[in-house]
Amino acid sequence: MRAVSIGAVAKATGVKVPTIRYYEDVGLLPVADRTDSNRRTYDAATISRLRFIRHARDLGFAVEAIRQLLDLSDQPDRSCQEVDSIARLHLADIDEKIARLTALRAEVKRMVDDGEHGRVAECRVIEVLGDHTACLHEAH
Amino acid sequence: MRAVSIGAVAKATGVKVPTIRYYEDVGLLPVADRTDSNRRTYDAATISRLRFIRHARDLGFAVEAIRQLLDLSDQPDRSCQEVDSIARLHLADIDEKIARLTALRAEVKRMVDDGEHGRVAECRVIEVLGDHTACLHEAH
DNA sequence: CTAAATGCTCAAGCGACTAGAGGATCAAGT
DNA sequence: ACTTGATCCTCTAGTCGCTTGAGCATTTAG
Incomplete structure (x- = not known):
């Protein structure tokens, strides 16, 4: 179950495909790895991160607040x-x-x-x- | 304390003046009464309604959901x-x-x-x- | 009676998506 | 091997919910 497509991630998280690309653009998600044919691939960690973003947005947190919370999680030390x-x-x-x-x-x-x-x-x-x-x- | 200005309402609720006008435009607030010189005036009911809208938006409710909740309140029968x-x-x-x-x-x-x-x-x-x-x- | 504050309208800008055009690539069936 | 439909790509433009600003009128405090 390593390296799934953007569509699979969209299905797994309920976040639309263009929105996932958008989150990458604005730096909420890391720049995705690509296949030889230039398609984005994702691992489990990114899917979790994406689910977090989705729920937090749903709860009314601004993107900037989410960025801060994610940073806390990224740099626990x-x-x-x-x-x-x-x-x-x-x-x-x-x-x-x-x-x-x-x-x-x-x-x-x-x-x-x-x-x-x-x-x-x-x-x-x-x-x-x-x-x-x-x-x-x-x-x- | 009848019929206050839009600025006073903004101060009382924490909702910015242009946002109040915007809510009127999109129908979340009733069309405001005007003074002779064309300035909007508000009563206590509208201030409550506005506070509700503000908090509900803050909690991540869509404008459409808020509209529905306000309708419930407007037409209790x-x-x-x-x-x-x-x-x-x-x-x-x-x-x-x-x-x-x-x-x-x-x-x-x-x-x-x-x-x-x-x-x-x-x-x-x-x-x-x-x-x-x-x-x-x-x-x- | 002025000068700052507040109000008005209208138009443009912004954050966070969302949708669409146009084209490449993959996966499944024949 | 081939086609055809789903999925992917990039890029541009549109939407929603405000926010900001220009330009002008009215109010209010000194």
Whole structure:
């Protein structure tokens, strides 16, 4: 299972073929090895990396943040302070995202539950994300 | 505190002035009332709505998904099945996002903790989001 | 009553893809 | 061996969701 094609990687990860090439262009993926006929080939590590990128993007992380997280992973022996400050920053961001998603989840769930017993009484989706969590996020 | 300017709304929500106008253009915000001199004015409801949009975008929801969630909120007396199916869809998505964020959080946390006792031993950020949760997400 | 701040519109730019044209190469069946 | 369809390549252009800037009007603070 060594050195698979870009199409196989696309199937394995759910990332479209042109997007994989794009990630290579912008340096999120290493420049791929090529066959004699100039086709890209990939190994398991790149597939994992790609899956990570996909999920992280899906979760709303900017490409730059992903680049930093990947760098942490690429150079596990970097200085403590550096890793620590970058990681802590993302940790705070992740915690905030989880808090907001949990609040949103509760509200959408309530709407679903209400829906089963007739009609939706009130929808507070806006309030739950809009105001409730505003205090977590003063200066951005 | 009735009818504030676009700049005040921008300050209150952290959404930039041109972005607010953009949201009006694409229909996420209602067309704003204007003063005699053609300036937009906003009320509290729009500010909440805007905060919701901002947080939801931040969490990686597509504009179309946000539009649907806002519609649920706008028309709380729609048919049960409709609300239910839309909400359930988003609920599943939200649950997945929470699961992935929680996994990522644990790994980044571990890196921070390791960092305090010397150097970062291993970084498994990629594995944690890349493979661990792949099974939750076969067909997208 | 000015001068800085804020607002308006419109047009262009940017980040992160996405789609399409045009052409080479591979893999499978006959 | 040959063809035909899938997959690959590069390159250009388009889309989405903003962001920036030009040029001009209005408001507000000193």
